Amino acid sequence: MAKPKVLLLGEIQHAGAVWEKSVASIADVLEPNSTNRAEFLEECKSGRFDGVVAAYRTFDSVAVTGMIDQELVAVLPKSLKFLSHNGAGYDQVDVHACSERDPPILVSNTPTAVNDATADVNMFLIIGALRGFNTSMLALRDGKWRGSPLPPLGQDPQGKVLGILGMGGIGRNLKKKAEAFEMKVIYHNRRKLDAELCGGAEYVSFDELLAKSDVLSLNLPLNKHTRHIISDAEFAKMKQGVVIVNTARGAVIDEAALVRALDSGRVRSCGLDVYEEEPKIHPGLVANPNVMLVPHMGTWTVETQTAMEEWNIGNVQAAIEKGKLNSIVPEQEGMA
Numbered sequence: 001m002a003k004p005k006v007l008l009l010g011e012i013q014h015a016g017a018v019w020e021k022s023v024a025s026i027a028d029v030l031e032p033n034s035t036n037r038a039e040f041l042e043e044c045k046s047g048r049f050d051g052v053v054a055a056y057r058t059f060d061s062v063a064v065t066g067m068i069d070q071e072l073v074a075v076l077p078k079s080l081k082f083l084s085h086n087g088a089g090y091d092q093v094d095v096h097a098c099s100e101r102d103p104p105i106l107v108s109n110t111p112t113a114v115n116d117a118t119a120d121v122n123m124f125l126i127i128g129a130l131r132g133f134n135t136s137m138l139a140l141r142d143g144k145w146r147g148s149p150l151p152p153l154g155q156d157p158q159g160k161v162l163g164i165l166g167m168g169g170i171g172r173n174l175k176k177k178a179e180a181f182e183m184k185v186i187y188h189n190r191r192k193l194d195a196e197l198c199g200g201a202e203y204v205s206f207d208e209l210l211a212k213s214d215v216l217s218l219n220l221p222l223n224k225h226t227r228h229i230i231s232d233a234e235f236a237k238m239k240q241g242v243v244i245v246n247t248a249r250g251a252v253i254d255e256a257a258l259v260r261a262l263d264s265g266r267v268r269s270c271g272l273d274v275y276e277e278e279p280k281i282h283p284g285l286v287a288n289p290n291v292m293l294v295p296h297m298g299t300w301t302v303e304t305q306t307a308m309e310e311w312n313i314g315n316v317q318a319a320i321e322k323g324k325l326n327s328i329v330p331e332q333e334g335m336a
């Protein structure tokens with residue numbers, strides 16, 4: 001019997017042995033010859049991927065395929081039923097277009113695998129931004145010890161109110177870590193979570209979150225409802241001297257408005273792992289020595305990258321062996 005076909009978009013870098021033992025041993029794995037989106041669209045139209053049942057994609061494969069949007073979904077082979085995205089955030093995939101296609105393409109991501117590593121970076125950015133470490137770290141490397149004039153004193157996390165916008169897996173993990181630093185956690189989410197799930201954190205309205213937080217952390221997915229959820233009007237509702245931290249996706253904040261809020265002093269400092277137009281960063285952020293900037297490394301650890309790949313491989317394996325995904329994105333729950 002012919003083996004099922006799987007499309008590999010991007011590279012398996014850490015769980016190669018698991019891939020070989022599982023998917024590669026039971027499926028024919030195809031990889032695109034294309035080097036850009038125009039070529040990839042043509043390669044899809046040529047029928048080269050016909051018969052493919054499941055696709056494994058990486059965040060970086062967007063460089064070849066472009067976004068998985070309506071235009072691309074329309075030319076993907078009709079045989080493709082499952083798309084496994086190796087990442088927690090799947091804003092590169094238009095899930096609505098995948099659901100609407102006949103037959104639909106079911107999408108999975110890698111939620112829980114990323115929680116610890118991302119919440120760790122989140123905590124690092126909170127402490128770094130509160131303590132204002134960036135200025136003196138730059139001064140030290142410039143041969144000026146702590147710098148002259150001396151940097152302003154930092155602030156302790158103990159007793160500060162941490163507002164978490166988006167109480168999913170990363171938000172809940174961050175809550176536990178922040179409580180070890182004696183921060184008081186409040187949160188806002190599309191829906192209030194039961195007390196056990198949110199670990200007793202206080203649920204507040206969006207406006208209350210903005211008004212009460214000493215540190216505001218963005219932990220929500222990027223989609224058309226959350227793009228620029230934080231902009232000038234929201235900064236105006238925050239405390240003077242608030243600290244902003246974002247490990248979610250750059251575009252949940254209007255970056256130009258953030259720079260204005262930093263320049264006016266409304267925002268004292270920020271810690272960012274993600275940017276609106278990666279790898280471009282707003283010059284107003286780069287020029288500000290007071291802000292902590294990390295180049296999208298929230299999940300950049302051996303353990304987490306391996307766990308993410310293994311999770312994604314598990315989804316592809318389940319797709320071809322059982323005709324279903326182990327985990328499906330929330331928008332498609334009930335479609336499997």
Ligand SMILES: O=CC(=O)O
Pocket residue numbers: 086087088089090114298299
């Ligand atoms: O940014 C990282 C991810 O979405 O997993």
